[in-house]
Amino acid sequence: MSLLRNHIVLMFLYAVATGLFFALLWKEERRDRIRTFLAIFCSLFFGGIALGWLMYPLPLR
Amino acid sequence: MTTRAVVSMLMAWAIPGSGHVYLGRRGRGIAFFAIVVTMFVIGLVIDGGLYTLAGSRGSWLRVMASYASMGSGFLYFLASRIGAAGDVVSSTFEYGSTFMLTAGLMNLLLVLDCFDIANDRKVGISDRKAKPESA
Numbered sequence: 722m723s724l725l726r727n728h729i730v731l732m733f734l735y736a737v738a739t740g741l742f743f744a745l746l747w748k749e750e751r752r753d754r755i756r757t758f759l760a761i762f763c764s765l766f767f768g769g770i771a772l773g774w775l776m777y778p779l780p781l782r
Numbered sequence: 783m784t785t786r787a788v789v790s791m792l793m794a795w796a797i798p799g800s801g802h803v804y805l806g807r808r809g810r811g812i813a814f815f816a817i818v819v820t821m822f823v824i825g826l827v828i829d830g831g832l833y834t835l836a837g838s839r840g841s842w843l844r845v846m847a848s849y850a851s852m853g854s855g856f857l858y859f860l861a862s863r864i865g866a867a868g869d870v871v872s873s874t875f876e877y878g879s880t881f882m883l884t885a886g887l888m889n890l891l892l893v894l895d896c897f898d899i900a901n902d903r904k905v906g907i908s909d910r911k912a913k914p915e916s917a
Contacts, residue, residue, distance in 0.1 A: 735880075745814065
């Protein structure tokens with residue numbers, strides 16, 4: 722249960738669920754689905770981490 | 783709009799994925815049900831708050847969020863019945879609310895998808911191959 726309090730775990734779950742959802746909704750073929758899933762998952766998960774690092778110095782002092 | 787479309791949309795709204803099952807896309811319907819319900823339940827478990835019209839206090843953003851939450855169908859009514867107001871001091875309150883909100887928005891997309899499928903607006907790859915190509 723404490724695992725669900727971890728922000729990285731929650732980000733991961735959110736990215737997986739969203740990626741799966743849109744891959745199934747938008748694409749028909751297996752290969753297209755995998756590609757779409759990976760694109761959405763990486764954008765949300767790694768993009769979120771990258772954005773977090775970019776915002777690290779903020780607010781400027 | 784056909785009866786098939788209306789029934790599938792109502793089913794899709796009430797129970798996530800059931801509209802797809804009704805339209806013959808059983809596997810997808812079950813997967814959509816699992817995704818939407820999992821997201822909603824995770825949101826509830828981590829102290830997320832359900833947006834309701836009664837709690838929107840005239841804020842248009844909250845009103846929009848309430849309609850988005852209502853998109854999750856029976857989950858919304860079940861959660862409002864148990865009084866899922868969330869715990870605002872919890873570190874995962876915002877995450878939980880976002881999970882629940884996203885589940886509702888996803889289900890609204892499923893309702894629209896059912897409309898497209900029922901009206902033959904969404905042609906799958908396999909269906910497309912079966913149809914003769916136009917010049």
